[in-house]
Amino acid sequence: MLDRDLIRNHPDLVRNAIARKGLNAPIDEFLKVDVTRRQIQTDLQDKQAEMNRISKSIGMLMGQGKKDEAEAAKAQTKDLKDAISLGEGQQRELEAQLRDIELQFPNLPHDSVPNGKDETENVVVRTWGEMPTYEEQPLAHWDVADKLKLLDLPRGAKISGSGFVLYTGAGARLQRSLFSFMVDHQTTKNGYYEVYPPYLVNRASLIGTGNLPKFEEDLYKVDDDLYLVPTAEVPVTNIYRDEILNGSDLTIKLAAYSGCFRREAGAAGKDTRGVLRIHQFDKVEMVKFTKPEDSYDELESLVRDAESILQTLGLHYRVIELCAGDLGAKGAKCYDVELWSPGVGRYLEISSCSNFEAYQSRRANIRFRRAQGDKPEFVHILNGSGLACPRLFSAILETFQQPDGSILIPEALRPYVGTDRITA
């Protein structure tokens, strides 16, 4: 959601910014409904004020025992009452319309975001580490996993369907180690506070983060109007929905492990092998609530926090800045961290770190007060993966495979995995 005043006063600025993303928004519709709504509201309020005056006078007349005068005053209210209930109906309807329109607006890209139409125009910001070299072409993780019995893909599909993965033995242990390690890392090294959220959320939460109403088809829905979380971003961001935070408590930095559930509608045929794109996966998510003036510094450190995991594990990666056309609807600015997968032979996105500015906080109504007595302002909200487990899992299998077929476990993970090497 955007600032209403901004759309009213600078519609062209909004239009142009959104065009940079290659998107559009119902700006004219917004302006039209907004004007009518305000006219009707002003008119309605005059009538309500008049009605309040009359009602109050009736109360006083009754108190003084002047029954006849009270009855006379009551008779006056008939027309007013009808007009008010008509106005209230219109007002309610227009406000609902306006809200629906508003929710369709994408966020505006930050000025620093480069132009570009799609992912081909993203910019590589930096790379870390060396691309590892091997005597022979390294195996893809699905082959490594097969040899070491770390995954049972056929049975995963039998249990739930394609895109659902059964981790087995050391594979299961490695997977469990990854998110434990990452949560510990973010809380002890980077200053995040750990939370562990519900996996089922209501519609209001999904509207708050911007997943609804637009992206319903990406989500699993269960009974009672609840949805499975596509990422911990949703429950964690909504922790403070409809709250006013103390400015002195900002920046708030939260880290959460959760399962993630995505229908991946429309992604059929893309990255289907192994664990590259699956319906259920594990992820550690970082969410920050900041003052507006701090959010871009916090975005930089958020990316660094995501990177620090890969550096600790010794995995080669690069950071790219998304161009306007690849930003998506919600983000104002976004960096992706792409992890090198030697077996697949590609860089794969493993983290996406975004500054949403006040886009989500307007939708979720999350504000802060700088000091006692100050007007509440919207916080800026950022989030980033820290990190997604399956692609980290696969990169470890591919990067650290040894000539004898075993996997050397990175130092930092050994206490969690309980061994320095996974063998057949």
Place this chain on the structure above:
RNA sequence: GGAGAGGUCGCAUAGUGGUCUAGUGCGCCGCACUCGAAAUGCGGUGAGGCGCAAGUCUCCGAGAGUUCGAAUCUCUCCCUCUCCGCCA
């Protein structure tokens, strides 16, 4: 799942149809007193919308209804607590 109780301005409470534009206490802010503090006294202290402004409207868990008028009455829903049942 069953029975009961309850959701009021940061917290605690009052309010059961008409000066409630919601009172009081605590907390918080300002001022006074003080060398300073405590205590005390006085004043202030929610959010949102519309309006250039004066101002005005809305919000007492959410929604609908009755009424000239609803925190207060009716209905539906949500949440919390207690007891019972079931259960990881």
